[in-house]
Amino acid sequence: MRLLATALAALLATAPAPDVCEALNVTVSPGPTVRYSEGDNATLYCHISQKRKTDNLLAVRWVFATSPTQEYLMIKMTKFGSVQYYGNYTHHFHKRRLHLLKEKHGTMYKFLILSLQQTDQGHYICKVQEIGKHRNKWTAWSNGTAATEIRVISSKSSDDPTFKKNHEAWKFFEDLYVYAVFVCSIGIISVLLFTLVILCQSLLNKRRSTVKHYLVKCPQNSSGETVTSVTSMSPLQTKKERKRKRKRKRNWSSHQLSQQKLQ
Ligand SMILES: *[C@@H]1O[C@H](CO)[C@@H](O)[C@H](O)[C@H]1NC(C)=O
Ligand SMILES: *[C@@H]1O[C@H](CO)[C@@H](O)[C@H](O)[C@H]1NC(C)=O
Ligand SMILES: *[C@@H]1O[C@H](CO)[C@@H](O)[C@H](O)[C@H]1NC(C)=O
Ligand SMILES: *[C@@H]1O[C@H](CO)[C@@H](O)[C@H](O)[C@H]1NC(C)=O
Secondary structure, eight states, rough: HHHHHHHHHHHHTTTTTHHHHHHEEEEEESOOEEETTTTTOOOEEEEOOSSTTTTOOOEEEEEEEEEETTTEEEEEEOSSSSSOOOOGGGGGHHHHHHEEEEEEGGOOOOOOOOEEGGGOEEEEEEEEEEEEEETEEEEEEEEEEEEEEEEETTTTTTTTTHHHHHHHHHHHHHHHHHHHHHHHHHHHHHHHHHHHHHHHHHHHHHHHHHHHHHHOTTTSSSSSHHHHHHHHHHHHHHHHHHHHHHHHHHHHHHHHHHHHHHO
């Protein structure tokens, strides 16, 4: 029973911890993604609300991340309001262009990044810690985190406004060109088809006319007309032959007669 009671007590003691994490409400604006041109000044705001105790102090850190595994602490404002730089950002060059300011009685922290460079592109995470005195010792009461992404657009290339306009105009003309080519090709194809059809028709007509010619000129040659020609021709021929035969017969008979007369 004692063991159970101590376990329960321990659980109760540790239970509020997750709640504590949720207590601090941190949001970053603008977000979730902001676009800046190279050389611009960026301003990021970290809003903090729902402190557990109004007397508690806040420590604010800004962390730069190119990927979830590569996080670099840039700057921190301690609970007493002094600003510290970390890592490569301790360099004079960065100290001059990175500024962290407390505003609105500590409910908002302004982070300035002057003259943005291509290397500043990435995720910016605002990590806030609520710190308060607990039994005369500074302890963390709650945490809050929020992030935004900065994209730096190169001024030289595609994202220069004039270049963009030109690019858009060029794209419009490109589209027009494609359209024109399309229409032209359709026209050419239709003309070709038309001429092909006309050619075919004229060829067919020629064939028909030549066939007709054939029929008129020599009916025997065409298979369809041979029967009629034969039938029509055979009586003529027989008539002629009969005539000839008759003539021959007559001649023969006359010849015979003459021969008989001669005898
Ligand atoms: C956190 O604060 C923001 C304003 O800073 C507010 O819009 C939002 O509703 C708050 N979220 C919660 C869970 O209270
Ligand atoms: C950036 O801020 C600095 C200092 O506040 C100022 O001199 C400069 O003109 C600003 N640049 C732009 C592009 O706004
Ligand atoms: C510091 O800069 C060097 C090169 O200039 C780079 O390799 C390194 O990753 C940087 N470190 C941080 C913490 O930004
Ligand atoms: C707050 O976050 C820090 C790390 O940034 C961690 O060490 C600490 O335990 C956290 N505090 C609470 C109350 O969750």
